[in-house]
Amino acid sequence: MSALPPLPEPRLQFFADLRVQVGAPQEVGHTVHGLRRLIPITGGTATGDGWTARVLPGGADFQLVVNDRLAELDARYVLETDGGDLIYVQNRAVRSGPPQLIARLVRGEPVDPAQIYFRCSPSFETASPALAWIAERMFVGAGARYPDTVAMRFFELD
Numbered sequence: 001m002s003a004l005p006p007l008p009e010p011r012l013q014f015f016a017d018l019r020v021q022v023g024a025p026q027e028v029g030h031t032v033h034g035l036r037r038l039i040p041i042t043g044g045t046a047t048g049d050g051w052t053a054r055v056l057p058g059g060a061d062f063q064l065v066v067n068d069r070l071a072e073l074d075a076r077y078v079l080e081t082d083g084g085d086l087i088y089v090q091n092r093a094v095r096s097g098p099p100q101l102i103a104r105l106v107r108g109e110p111v112d113p114a115q116i117y118f119r120c121s122p123s124f125e126t127a128s129p130a131l132a133w134i135a136e137r138m139f140v141g142a143g144a145r146y147p148d149t150v151a152m153r154f155f156e157l158d
Helices: 099-106 129-135
Strands: 012-022 027-029 037-047 050-053 059-065 070-081 086-094 117-126 138-144 151-155
Touching: 012 050, 037 070, 070 099, 086 099, 086 138, 117 129, 117 151
Parallel strands: none
Antiparallel strands: 012 037, 012 151, 027 037, 037 050, 037 059, 050 070, 059 070, 070 086, 086 117, 117 138, 138 151
């Protein structure tokens, strides 16, 4: 059996910093799967290497607080670049931490981001030929939840 060539090791390449503004949660309540919440996305900004965009209002973060330590997030929103191109974002995330800190986040209180595990996997769609490559790549990121903002840093998995 012949040896296979070595596989490339993935590297992280900076893609963008985002500041997503959020509104008051709409709580469905405790369902069979956990606490269901919808967090309206009201605006924000994205800044990449040589480009900027604004987060358009109208998106939402669909949350499932699975238990007192874990929340599964599924945010969907649209970016409008400084060049006028639109990018649909779907960002799946996991947020976990000590129960008392997760409870504070759910109540909208500030929590030290270093105490919370918040990792995400954004994907992108666009009709822009110049940006088509972003739909053909994988991205990962880290985030922090503040009372009215979610801050995230996205990286291309190179």
